[in-house]
Amino acid sequence: MSRILRLGASRIAFEVRSYFRQGDSVFFTFLFPVMILLIFAVAFDAQTFGPPGDEVDAAQFYLPAMLAAGVLLSGLQNMSIDIAMERSDGTLKRLGGTPLSPVSYFIGKLGQVLVTGFLQSVLLIVVAAVFFGVPVPTEPERWLTFAWVFLLGVTTCAILGIGLSALPRTGRSATGVVIPIVLLLQFISGVYINFAALPEWLQNVASVFPLKWLAQGFRSVFLPEGFAAAEPSGSWDHPLILLVTALWLVVGLAVVRVTFRWIRKDA
Numbered sequence: 709m710s711r712i713l714r715l716g717a718s719r720i721a722f723e724v725r726s727y728f729r730q731g732d733s734v735f736f737t738f739l740f741p742v743m744i745l746l747i748f749a750v751a752f753d754a755q756t757f758g759p760p761g762d763e764v765d766a767a768q769f770y771l772p773a774m775l776a777a778g779v780l781l782s783g784l785q786n787m788s789i790d791i792a793m794e795r796s797d798g799t800l801k802r803l804g805g806t807p808l809s810p811v812s813y814f815i816g817k818l819g820q821v822l823v824t825g826f827l828q829s830v831l832l833i834v835v836a837a838v839f840f841g842v843p844v845p846t847e848p849e850r851w852l853t854f855a856w857v858f859l860l861g862v863t864t865c866a867i868l869g870i871g872l873s874a875l876p877r878t879g880r881s882a883t884g885v886v887i888p889i890v891l892l893l894q895f896i897s898g899v900y901i902n903f904a905a906l907p908e909w910l911q912n913v914a915s916v917f918p919l920k921w922l923a924q925g926f927r928s929v930f931l932p933e934g935f936a937a938a939e940p941s942g943s944w945d946h947p948l949i950l951l952v953t954a955l956w957l958v959v960g961l962a963v964v965r966v967t968f969r970w971i972r973k974d975a
Contacts, residue, residue: 719816
């Protein structure tokens with residue numbers, strides 16, 4: 709067991725270095741939410757959002773959405789495309805011929821997502837606070853909520869990304885398969901569009917997936933309490949956020965257990 713953990717730790721360092729050496733991954737997963745936050749904050753600078761007495765500017769309103777998008781991009785999108793590419797170029801086949809266990813491999817991947825996702829979240833919060841004056845929460849319970857929403861969210865998205873990596877038949881088709889799914893989830897989950905403005909039926913569809921709940925969890929951290937009334941149930945629903953996201957984590961683990969192979973069966 710100690711050997712598995714030791715190899716997993718070494719894989720984390722390797723995966724993080726490899727991640728930041730890939731310019732396209734850094735741009736489209738690490739910096740992309742920051743760029744969208746900057747664009748929205750500038751484009752809607754003259755607007756305010758929220759109920760009377762609890763109005764916020766665009767930067768504060770979109771910060772929770774970009775944090776949720778960052779978790780999805782760092783976890784699901786990056787993981788699924790990366791593993792699909794490694795399977796296609798023979799990397800997984802070579803790793804399968806080494807003493808490296810799948811557990812150590814997954815520790816490395818999950819560790820990379822946790823590190824890069826955390827750095828991305830810190831960067832988003834710093835940019836929002838420094839450049840747009842977004843107030844940073846001071847209540848410890850809000851940061852505790854942020855911690856469990858982030859950890860559960862990034863872990864769930866990473867596991868789902870590993871499962872989704874089995875869908876593309878080749879590395880070349882990975883972006884074409886994964887990115888439309890990620891974009892669709894973001895649009896229906898209130899990332900780019902105010903969730904309260906979406907039709908009720910579309911809100912119900914989005915509520916099946918974890919991204920909507922992650923965005924809601926981050927809103928409960930960075931938005932005033934008055935915004936809770938705009939949620940479908942009129943509250944932040946922390947227990948439901950925990951339940952739905954945890955269920956998707958279990959689903960993702962089951963899919964990974966069934967589908968992950970060092971070599972595709974149809975290869």
